[in-house]
Amino acid sequence: MSITRIGVCTMNQFAMDFNYNLQNIIESIEICKRKQCLYRVGPELEVCGYMCEDHFLESDTVTHCWEALSEILLHTDNIVCDIGMPVIHKSVFYNCRVILLNKKIHLIRPKIYLADDGNYRESRYFTPWSKEIEELELPTFIQKITGQKCVPIGVAILQTLDTEIGIEVCEEMWTPIPTSASQALDGAEIILNSSGSHFQIGKIKERTELFKDITKRNGACYAFCNLRGCDGNRLYFDGCSCIVLNGKVFAKSDAFSLKDVEVTTCDIDLQEIRNIRINIKSRSLMASKQKHFPRIKLHINLTQQQNYVYYRDIPIQYESEVEDSMACYLWDYLRRSGASGFMLPLSGGVDSAATAISVFYMANKIFKTISTIDDDYGSHHKVLNQLRQIVQDDQFSPKSPQEIVNKIFFTVYLGTQNSSPDSKYRSQLLAEQIGSQHYEVNIDEICNACLSAIKPIVKEDPQFIANGGTLSEDLALQNIQARSRMIITYLLAQLTPWNNGKQGFLIVLGSSNLDESLRGFLTKYDCSSADINPIGSLSKNDLKELLDFCYKTFQFSALKLILEAKPSPELRPLTAEGHVSEKDMELTFDELETFAKLRKVQKLGPVSLYKKLRYLWSDISPKQVAEKVKKFFKFYAINRHKVVSITASFHAQSYSCDDNRFDFRQFLYNWRWPWQFQKIDENSE
Structure with missing residues (x-):
């Protein structure tokens, strides 16, 4: 048997916080040593953080990475350390892995395929490597530590005294012919992938299946190392690093954890890889024709004489990935922002309830973490100390999640004469059950004051449609209520800590869902305007599933009442039929979710979308389908500015329709879509 042990380090890094990131990296190396690992691999761009974005274009960022690396080098005795950082070579920026051993740099391995889809913009900052091995001249202060003037930069296989290791960086795994496949055919027995792979519903399972497939086909050990946490942007990196051998997951880190550092390891018998390869004849044929990769020799033995622990295949399955990821994201956002808590306008409807329950879910995760002794990483102490710093009480020891919520979460019901007693009750009950400090403010006086201010200008008092007014009057009266709520929320967010004798400010949370944003069914600068919106990329159906899961988990009766209520903004006078969102939108939430998926995921324009829906919605006539499609794109174009x-x-x-990052499109349209709508009409006849 040839047993080796690799340390796969899941790291919660913070973009541009070099002190914090360096501390985590050094801690991970020391943990690897304690766990008797001889190879330590970290996530992509771990030294500076993945979401530095245009900071990558600043040479200071690269300089600071080298400065941090000078300290990391001092911890590399008898352990190979695989470190992620940007590097400049011949005035070109590269996304690199830097291979260290015994205070020397043995290889700088640049990324050869960059991620440029969805949320990724890597080619804005980096250039893919397309050359053979070259020599990179090290900074002078690094030369003094390593005794090297130049080191190799390029794509190569690491050759130790007993095995060969291929290196892959994130996106290379997702290509039609992964780099790992070619390296495995050329003899690499262990493949190490360092990634910055963000959370998206279903992505963990999809990713894991890729690892299992490539190792089953090729015979290999695949160690996937991912970032964890929110490191400065909209994304949450889900962790879930894993070690896969010959198609089976032998070890994995927690996907949704509050640990800043976690080292995953297991014993790998390299002989199992060799036995598999010998017996796959088609693989042998392909391997005999594989182009040769250069070798970088490392004078170290990775196999060890130790008791072999056999690992069984671990299933990768998460029932609450949305709730868990959102909770972890909110915790990172809170502890890194310098804020002392959250503020949320709580209306008693599905959207704001989903945001509120996400904060409770975060508190529940914090409570579980600090209540469980963690001898390996001390995460219970670290999280408790961070919580005490946020609540400004160094003796705070919560006995329940509600006690945590009560210290950091403030909700407010902003009622008007158009609000119903039912929504007020649901809001109050949910706040009571999750533990938030809850306020009630009537904003009728504010709305009336605004109308009084413009009285000398307008010819008469505006009226709702129900009272004989026009659509313009009706919308104006609705919008002044909605915008007043945003103003009062921000006022309370600034004054609440002061009012409670605390320092700091509160982060205002938004609660606008994907469907309404896509349709434009919201008031610009209302409660959709906030500091961060936890639910903005989730549909109404997603949110209902979230609330249903939380109701079954926590048995909060308020959630059941909210799920049973009809969605309504309550901005018009109360009538027998109520003010129902779907009636005003002229499209159902189910229809909007379908439009969102076909438009964004399948990249269908108006005509192609109509042709697709004509078959998906075969229970209605082609003309009815055409009218729905035209209605959607009309509203989309008119409200795009929102x-x-x-x-x-x-x-x-x-x-998701998040314009600022994920869904780039123009914001000025000919809302009549004359060419496209004519083609739809021709196809519907």
Whole structure:
């Protein structure tokens, strides 16, 4: 048997915080040593953080990475350290892995395929490597530590005294012919992938299947190392690093954890890889024709004489990935922002309830973490100390999640004469059950004051449609209520800590869902305007599933009442039929979700979308389908300006319409779509 042990380090890094990132990296190396690992691999761009974005274009960022690396080098005795950082070579920026051993740099391995789809913009900052091995001259202060003037840069296989290792960087795994496949055919027995792979519903399972497939076909050990946490943007990196051998997952890190550092390891018998390869004859034929990769020799033995622990295949399955990822994202956002808590306008409807329950879910995760002794990483102490710093009480020891919520979460019901007693009750009950400090403010006086201010200008008092007014009057009266709520929310967010004798400010949370944002069914600068919107990339159906899961988990009766209520903004006078959102939108939430998926995921324009729906919605006539499609694109075009300025959203869905990052489109349209709508009409006849 040839047993080796690799340390796969899941890291919660923070973009541009070099002190914090360096501390995590050094801690991970020391943990690897304690676990008797001889190879330590970290995630992509771990030294500076993945989401530095245009900071990558600043030479200071690269300089600071080298400065941090000078300290990391001092910890590399008898352990190979695979470190992620940007590097400049011949005045070109590259996304690289830097291979260290015994205070020397043995290889700088640049990324050869960059991620440029969805949320990724790597080619804005980096250039893919397309050359053979070259020599890179090290910074002078690094030369003094390593005793090297130049080191190799390029794509190569690492050759130790007992095995060969291929290196792959994130996107290379997703290509039609992964780099790992070619390296495995050329003899690499272990493949190491360092990634910055963000959370998206279903992505963990999809990713894991790729690892299992490539190792089953080729015979290999695949160690996937991912970032964890929110490191400065809309994305949450889900962790879930894993070690896969010959198609089976032998070890994995937690996908949704509050640990800043976690080292995953297991014993790998290299002989199992060799036995598999010998017996796959088609693989042998392909391997005999594989182009040769250069070798970089490392004078170290990775196999060890130790008791072999056999690992069984681990299933990768998460029932609450949306709730968990959102909770972890909110915790990172809170502890890194310098804020002392959250503020949310709580209306008693599905959207704001989903945001509120996400904060409770975060508190529940914090409570579980600090209540469980963690001898390996001390995460219970670290998280408790961070929580105490946020609540400004160094003796705070919560006995329940509700106690945590009560310290950091403030909700407010902003009622008007158009609000119903039912929504007020649901809001109050949910706040009571999750533990938030809850306020009630009537904003009728504010709305009336605004109308009084313009009285000398307008010819008469505006009226709702129900009272004989026009659509313009009706919308204006609705919008002044909605915008007043945003103003009061921000006022309370600034004054609440002061009022409670605390320092700091509160982060205002938004609660605008994907469907309404896509349709433009919201008031610009209302409660959709916030500091961060946790639910902005989730559809109404997603949110109902979230609330249903939380109801079954926590048994909060308020959630059941909210799920049973009809969605309504309550901005018009109360009538027998109520003010129902779907009636005003002229499209159902189910229809809007379908439009969102076909438009974004399948990239269908108006005509192609109509042709697709004509078969998906075969229970209605082609003309009815055509009218729905034209109605959607008309509303989309007219209201497009709203999404341009909408609050940044936590990313969770592949069909998110987050304009600022994920869904780039013009914001000025000919809303009549004359050419496209004519083609739809021709096809519907």
